Amino acid sequence: MINITINGAVLSVEKGTTILEAAQFLGFPIPTLCHMAGLTPYGACRLCVVEIGEGSRAKLVSSCTYPCEEGMKIRTSTARVVKARKMVIELLLASCPQSKTIQDLASTYDVRQQRFKQEWETCIMCGRCVRMCHEQMTGNALGYHGRGETRTIGTPFNIKSEECRLCGGCIYVCPACQLRCTYTDKEQAICNGCVNLSLPCVEKDKFKEMMCYMDPCVACEISGTHYSNL
């Protein structure tokens, strides 16, 4: 067992526990975005930063990826943390203002201004969908393209992937929803189920064992075959 203190509260945790898990155990609120139970920690959104270390060695680390170490003193809401957190939310708001998740975050953490040039992006590259696809659905259909400002998420060569089983898991986990189903647009629709009203999850054998994450699934809704109706 490893002994740590979070905001003065003493706690002993098992080896390998992350700071985020420990803090959540004690009920200290740490906002997260790219983190999701069941997916490997990724540390991309930098929203969950907390302060560790003493004096000049104090630093901010992402709590979702950082394992607890013996004697660690963790602060989850120092001025430095709050300032960083607010700036991250401000940057998120500047990029993806229409996301309900981000609006809620801004409201919770009292971010009242957005001083950058407004953009209307639909993805914050949190990578939840990619990890969902790889880790939970063992799909490996999604990945990243490019780097830096031109980084995008998509299937290889941005064409419909053989690997994709149209499970919709990616959409289910998306906090900003780039991959929100565009319904009848053939080029962009995830499953095209609604277009031809053929239900991939019902009619095709290979989807038999699959749990559907689309809720509500447009195709199901239209055809009235949603599992809740069955």
Add this chain to the structure above:
Amino acid sequence: MSDISSIEELKKLNSIDDLKKLYWSLFEKIKNDDKPQLVICSGTACQASGTQEIIRGMKKYIIENSLQNKINLKITGCHGFCEMGPFILTKPGDAFYHKVTVDAIPKIINASIKGELVEELLYRDPKSGEIYYKQHDIPFFNKQQRTILAKNQNIDPIRIVDYFTNFGYKSLEKVLSLMTPQQVLEQVKISGIRGRGGAGFPTGLKWEYLSKQSNEKGKYLVCNADEGDPGAYMDRSVLEGNPHSIIEGMLIGAFATGATNGVVYVRNEYPLAIKHLMIALRQSKDIGLLGDNILGTKFSFDIKIVRGAGAFVCGEETALIKSIEGKMGEPKQRPPYPVEKGVYGLPTAINNVETWANIPIIIDIGGAEYAKIGTKSSTGTKIFSLVGKIKNTGLVEIPMGTTIKELVYDIGGGAPEDYKIKAIQSGGPSGGCIPVSLFDLPIDFEKLAEAGSIMGSGGMIVMDERTCMVDVAKYFMKFLKCESCGKCFTCRKGTQRMYEILDDITKGRATLDQLDLLEELALVVKDTTMCGLGQTAANPVLSTLRYFRDEFIDHIKNKHCKAGVCKDIVGAPCQATCPIGTEAWRYIAHIARGEYEEAYIALRDANPFPSVCARVCSHPCEKMCRAGAMTGEPVAIRALKRFITDMIEPSIYKPVRKIKSNADDNKVAVIGAGPAGLTAAHKLSLMGYKVTVFEKDAEPGGMLISGIPEYRLPRKILKEEIKELLDENISLKCNTALGRDITIDNLLNNGYKAIFLGMGAHKSKLLNIEGEDLEGVFPAIEFLKAFNIEGQKLAHGRVGVIGGGDSAIDAARVALRQKIVEKVTIFYRRTRNEMPALQHEIDAALEEGIELHTLVSPVKIKSDKGKLTGVEFIKNKLGDVDASGRRNPEAIKGSEYTVPLDNLIVTIGDTPDVGYISYMGIEVNKWGTLIVNEDTLETNRPGVFAGGDVVTGPNTVVEAIAAGKKAAIMIDRYLNGEELGKPLERKMPTIYVPPREVEEVENVEEMKRIKLPTISVEKRKSTLEEVEITLTEESAIYEASRCMRCDLDFTYAEKIKREQEEFMGDIMKSNSVPEGEVLV
């Protein structure tokens, strides 16, 4: 060429004794080979300068003339002095031939065979012309400590025998035969070596962690050769020039840590490095130095090459590991650290190329000996790539703790031409800028970090006054925003947003709030990102903000870029640099078209003293001229101005006059009828104010009349120009001095609502040495005034002038024009390069026969019966560099000597003669100049403004005119009750002047700058006739056509817009249906 280099002779080494035997046999062969050798640098930089041609030419010449048995050629990697490439080093003799051309090949080969030198190809000091006969004597090499780089010039990188004959693999032999892994670790730890890749983690410690990891599945050693910093190429040079040293270093590392596999991760953009490394690896494998059971011991280790796929972030260790594994090169949050879980999840230690190259040296000389090099916390030497605005670019290896000053000025040779160095950028895109004021800083890991920069991999980019720091930050931010992997949000978006704000600043669109936001964001990015790239991405912004915040504010508030770089706010650099915003491009364009009246109007619009400035302006515009930046030959703007002012009658210019209804209630007083005062009076008069100008002397003109001699500025022209300015709104009262006849209170009580103080600086500074009150010693102003105003000729016999500024030259040339003067000598304490006077004035003075003695300072004035007989001088040498980037003179003890003189003129600067002013309630600083608000020119008394030399100390005419113009605007604002601090509008080029059409010129490079015509030297001595002559019309048009028309970028769009509007207007007209007609 020689038989020892044939690889066939090398058989596989099966034991350590085999290796020892090999050494013996090789040394025996070297001993018997006493042919002279030519060493040719064939690094990438020299190849770009044409080394391959030289090598081919040499081989051809040797074969054609059957000289194979008389001379050896050795083709090596980079030697470091890339500026001078391609170069050849002779052995023995160490002569250094630079910038070798193909024609010189026979000469060099024949001379070397005979044991002679080719003098004209030897390196010379660019300033003194001194020839250096040996490579080591050249200052660039002399001040370095080249433990790693020096090996490059002895080794042909594709011949392993060369490495052996330079004691290569000796350290490996020592380790395998005499040491235990623990002992090796111990030596590396004692040596104190820290990672050369940038972060500076102690290598010994890293290895110790690795050695403690379990060895079950193997361990990895990685050589990080993903060198991506712009302008940095030391790793490339080591890999290209001495790949075996890396292999040896890694072998020793593997032995110490128990590692089983090695990887060299090298960027694919280094084809030569990859080639040489592949050859070296194959050779080592063939000979039994890599693979299983090395040299018959139980130690096994193998190295493979992985080529990078071109991402900057792959230099970061966790991203590098992913890239080696074949995954997307993006970092991973640490912990776990690579030393626990690295390549394929196995323990891994990653070190930089240079670190590995240092390891054999540490083992060879011992850790303790190595630790003596450098400072306590940063040991050893470090290679830097010195690039940017500096004379000697190249690779420099210095011990840690060397100061930046030594690096820049002693090794780098300082700035090229007469620009001032402003800052140095260390550590690549993740580093920061260190200003010239901190150049005393020793280069080590801690000190650089304290200054807000990092060591980085060792890029050192020197920047001078032509570099805009905002632009630098923007450049690096652009690089980082493209190179950020994009995984973590604050790095990806943070760099984008920082770039966005910086871009706004350089385009003049930002606000001061955005500057605060930039800083806030930079700090958060630094704090919250995942990997080293993001954490240091804010450094370029933070360090430039820390040291050059005024430049950011200048961009935002005044829309002004001092360096003339940010195109969108600079417009045409000549106009942007001119303190009074003269549209030089515009009148030059008109001259090129032969439209001289338009040219005069463009000129006169900005400048009330066009004829004066045409003669005596310091023309900062020419320094910024883009034609000059490219060819070193700026357009002769001042001469063109002279051409126009001599050709056109001033009366064709009709200024716009405003009428002020309440002018009589708003009288303004101007003190001093110099350029500042008269400009202020003129501008105020145009605004409709009634102005009274009070002048202490009998005539208006100030320094123009008393300081500048007639041969530079004819009195007739000056008087005419002043007469033009005085109109019915201005009344001039001469012989009325402030402090003697009038006071500020007295003026304010007599109905003057505002006062402008422009008294100038009319008191000469003294040397503060004994005997300055002697007969025959004159302060410069007194001497010049006596001559210029009263026509007195004070000088006789042998005249000495002390000083190096414009008034020193003026005084000397005035003295020369006095009949009973035999000889005039100028004494200056530094060298000619440091003299602040205008270059063409110094040239003219020397032409006229004035002598210049530099590097001397006066010590004592000698006299006989109260009369000057001579001056004792002491010789100086140039010492340390001061904050202005000039070297300070240091007296050489015991070098005193006496020069017999009949007159001495002291011209070491002037101060305002305003002892009375503080009694009138105006604040004065310790240099005796008035204190004003720089933005508004307001003194501490409301309504009292000041400008010109009385505020700045002695300065140029154009600065005084600028102060006068600004004061007029401020006084107008003050009297109208407006806010004074509002930023002044900056004009951008708007008026479109079509470029002159020229016929196809065959040889464009021939367009050289014209020489300024002057009268003969004999004539100059006897008369006061103006020295410079007007350009002929032909040469003026020629010179004007050399202008690159930077304005067109801005005015051309205007032109197109206007044409479109006209076109649309025409269509509208033609479309409008005349009445009575019916459209079908």
